[in-house]
Amino acid sequence: MTRFLNVKDEGPGYREVSVAEAGVAEFGAVRTCIFTALRLDFSTAEDGDAARTSSDGFTQQSCRFPANLVGVAEGNTTSVKRPYTTTDSRLVLEDGSIWRGKSFGATGTQVAEVVFNTSMTGYQEILTDPSYAGQFVLMTQPHIGNTGINTDDEESQKCFLGGLIIRNLSPTTSNWRSTEILSDYLKKRNVMGISDIDTRAITRRLRQDGSLVGVLTTDSSLTDEQVLQMARNWSIVGKDLISGVSCKAPYEWKDPTGGDWEFSKEAGTVSDTFNVVAFDFGIKHNILRRLASYGCKIKVVPSTWPAAEVLKLKPDGILFSNGPGDPSAVPYAVETVREILGQVPVFGICMGHQLLGQALGGKTFKMKFGHHGGNHPVRHLPTGRVEISSQNHNYAVDPATLPEGAEVTHINLNDGTCAGLSFPAMKVMSIQYHPESSPGPHDADPAFYDFIQMMKNNKQSQS
Ligand SMILES: NC(=O)CC[C@H](N)C(=O)O
Numbered sequence: 509m510t511r512f513l514n515v516k517d518e519g520p521g522y523r524e525v526s527v528a529e530a531g532v533a534e535f536g537a538v539r540t541c542i543f544t545a546l547r548l549d550f551s552t553a554e555d556g557d558a559a560r561t562s563s564d565g566f567t568q569q570s571c572r573f574p575a576n577l578v579g580v581a582e583g584n585t586t587s588v589k590r591p592y593t594t595t596d597s598r599l600v601l602e603d604g605s606i607w608r609g610k611s612f613g614a615t616g617t618q619v620a621e622v623v624f625n626t627s628m629t630g631y632q633e634i635l636t637d638p639s640y641a642g643q644f645v646l647m648t649q650p651h652i653g654n655t656g657i658n659t660d661d662e663e664s665q666k667c668f669l670g671g672l673i674i675r676n677l678s679p680t681t682s683n684w685r686s687t688e689i690l691s692d693y694l695k696k697r698n699v700m701g702i703s704d705i706d707t708r709a710i711t712r713r714l715r716q717d718g719s720l721v722g723v724l725t726t727d728s729s730l731t732d733e734q735v736l737q738m739a740r741n742w743s744i745v746g747k748d749l750i751s752g753v754s755c756k757a758p759y760e761w762k763d764p765t766g767g768d769w770e771f772s773k774e775a776g777t778v779s780d781t782f783n784v785v786a787f788d789f790g791i792k793h794n795i796l797r798r799l800a801s802y803g804c805k806i807k808v809v810p811s812t813w814p815a816a817e818v819l820k821l822k823p824d825g826i827l828f829s830n831g832p833g834d835p836s837a838v839p840y841a842v843e844t845v846r847e848i849l850g851q852v853p854v855f856g857i858c859m860g861h862q863l864l865g866q867a868l869g870g871k872t873f874k875m876k877f878g879h880h881g882g883n884h885p886v887r888h889l890p891t892g893r894v895e896i897s898s899q900n901h902n903y904a905v906d907p908a909t910l911p912e913g914a915e916v917t918h919i920n921l922n923d924g925t926c927a928g929l930s931f932p933a934m935k936v937m938s939i940q941y942h943p944e945s946s947p948g949p950h951d952a953d954p955a956f957y958d959f960i961q962m963m964k965n966n967k968q969s970q971s
Contacts, residue, residue, distance in 0.1 A: 597702045598732070599644075599673060602721045602739040606732055607710065612677055613694025613701035617725040617735075618642045620670025621744045623902065629689075629948055630898075631672075632661040635699070638753040638790030639900050640669035641832035644722055644786065645880070646707050646714075650675035655815030657693040663792040668832065670698040671724045675715045676709045695815050700724050708882050718876040719902060743872025744873065744902075749833030750841065750859070753790040754811035761786075764800040771950045775801035776955045782824040782963045785809055785905045789831025791840065794944035798956045799827065812840060815847035825853040825963040828860025830942070835862035835872045835903055842866045849934050853966050855959040856938030858901055861929065864938045865905035868914055868931060875925070878902035882947025885921040888928070894921065896917055897952045898945030905929065905940070935966060 535715055597611035603620065624646045625634055631652055634645055654672040677715040681689050696702050714720060721872045722737045739890065765775070775798075784804045786796065789811050799806055804825075809818060811831070818826065827846055835842070845867035848854060856864040862872045904925045907916045918928030918939060928939040943955035 577955045593595075595704070596728075597700075597724065598728045599702055599737065599832035600725070600732060600735040600739055601710075601713075601737070603717065604736060605713070607702075607705050609702040609704040610677075611702055611726045612691040613672070614698045616698075616700060616725040617723065617727050617730065617738075617750070618644075618670050618700050619721065619723045619738050619871045621719050621902075622646055622673065622710065622714065622722045623719060623878055623880050624648055624707070624714055625900075626883060627898070627947055628882065629655075630661075630882060630945075631665050632657055633794075633945070634900075635669060635672065635694075636661075636663040637665050637792055637830075637900060638666075638668045639792075639830045639832045641676050641749045641753050641790065642670060642747065643832075643904075644670045644673050644724060646673040646705075646710055647675075648707060648711055648881075650707065651678055652676065652703075653690035654678035654681060655683040656681035657688040657690060658683070658685035659687055660685065663794060664753075664790075665696070667697045667699045668790070669699065671702070673705055673707060673710070673724075674703050675705060676699065676955075677701070677703040686846060700726070706939070714877045719878065740913060745834050745904070747833055747849075748837045749832045750789045750811050750838050753832060754788045755808060756810060758807055758809045758813065761796040761806040762800060763797055764782045765794075765797045766801070771946065772801065772953050772957070774954075774960075775802070778803040778960055780964060780967075781805055782960065782967075783807075784819060784825050784827055784963075785818050785823040786827040787811060787813065787818075787829055787841075787844070787860070789829045789838075789863075791829035792942070792944060794827060795827070795857060798953065799942045802956050802960050804960075813844075815844045819848065819851060820832045823966060825850055825855065825959060828854060828863055828938075829957075830857050830858040830900075831859035834865060834874070835859060838863070849936070851935075853935040853959070853962040854937075855955075856929075856936070856942060857944075860940065861938035861940050862901075862903055862905055864936055865910065865926075865929065868913070868934070868936070869909070869911045871909040872903045873906055875902055875904055879920065879922070879941075882945065884941065886918050886927045886941060886952075887921055888918050890917060896947075896949045897927075897941040897943075898947045899941040901940060935962065937962060 527967045543828055548718045595608035595610060597609050601609040620643050622644045626648045628649050721733045721742050725735055731806045784799055784803050784806050786806055786808045788808050828845060841863050845863045849867055865872060878901055882898045886895045886901045907926045913933055914929055914931045916926050917930045927941060928935045937954055943952035
């Protein structure tokens with residue numbers, strides 16, 4: 509672990525150091541230099557040496573400090589005390605790094621896995637995506653909160669994520685739909701936020717080292733070491749997070765996208781009505797709206813609803829939704845999917861895709877830092893068409909483990925991972941990303957139409 513030590517250099521001249529990360533440097537009684545992000549590791553420095561940083565590779569910048577440098581405020585409680593506080597919250601990562609910032613939303617202590625999301629817009633949809641349970645979302649877009657919160661963009665009843673990590677919280681809100689400001693919204697929903705964090709440096713670290721568990725705390729009675737131990741003792745792997753976000757009883761869904769927001773030519777033109785049962789592993793409302801727009805009658809059931817009960821309803825198709833966490837931690841859901849396979853057309857989205865992959869006999873694996881954002885290029889292999897898609901996942905299906913008959917239909921063009929599957933003989937289609945999201949482009953929406961066509965063909969072949 510990097511130690512941040514007091515340095516007292518009696519020698520003449522200047523000491524050269526490299527700027528690594530975030531923070532504010534203080535020197536003796538005089539605050540001579542402020543960086544938005546500075547943390548220095550003097551543990552290996554000797555007089556006259558260039559001080560080394562606890563670098564994550566961001567070491568190109570350098571500057572010269574006066575030789576009477578006596579301390580570094582960040583992570584160093586013995587340095588000069590200021591008569592005012594600029595930070596009241598800490599994010600401590602399992603690699604030992606400590607990031608101090610300003611709290612907004614709820615206060616308290618939370619542990620979760622940190623993932624970065626590259627979406628430029630849509631923070632409300634992200635906050636209400638149940639698939640983020642057990643995760644802190646770090647937004648790479650530095651300016652968050654400027655469009656406030658509105659009543660239409662909710663993707664679920666609650667915010668299930670661990671917390672929100674941002675660079676700047678917008679001091680003003682301006683949007684014709686806004687009814688509330690972000691910090692009030694998060695406070696009411698008991699979600700912690702931290703701002704004034706060097707999100708770029710953390711993103712670089714996650715890209716280099718992979719996802720990291722972190723603890724976000726406003727509790728000043730906890731020492732850095734205690735908080736670090738909490739982070740190191742927690743893991744998202746092997747936890748059933750679906751049971752915490754799924755509905756408790758079945759319900760029907762009727763609202764289509766509708767009105768000015770409808771963007772598909774095909775929506776509303778499907779003359780048949782298809783009965784769809786949607787398994788709620790953490791379902792986003794827009795999945796239900798898009799199915800309703802395509803004329804489906806939808807019944808949503810909890811994640812533990814027995815396959816036999818669902819099949820008794822004689823649905824034309826079944827949807828396996830998105831959901832949080834590790835797909836290997838929910839064998840009961842894989843079993844339910846397996847019992848349904850081959851009987852009716854099924855469509856899996858994200859977690860649903862991963863559960864289908866496992867139910868077919870394949871394996872899933874945890875990616876280095878996953879895909880989270882609204883700008884992921886995906887190629888549909890049969891046509892060569894490229895979609896710009898919205899994604900949120902840390903796990904992926906390993907295509908090499910799939911049985912004969914299963915086809916990879918889509919690949920993520922950033923890293924070549926499997927982004928979609930089909931198994932025509934088993935009436936299976938699935939995609940690893942979010943066709944219901946419209947982060948700007950609506951490229952992936954036709955996946956719903958394909959599901960409709962699959963149900964239609966199946967019905968015709970049976971009549
Ligand atoms: N959006 C989702 O359904 C996420 C699936 C799964 N929790 C993952 O992280 O890969």
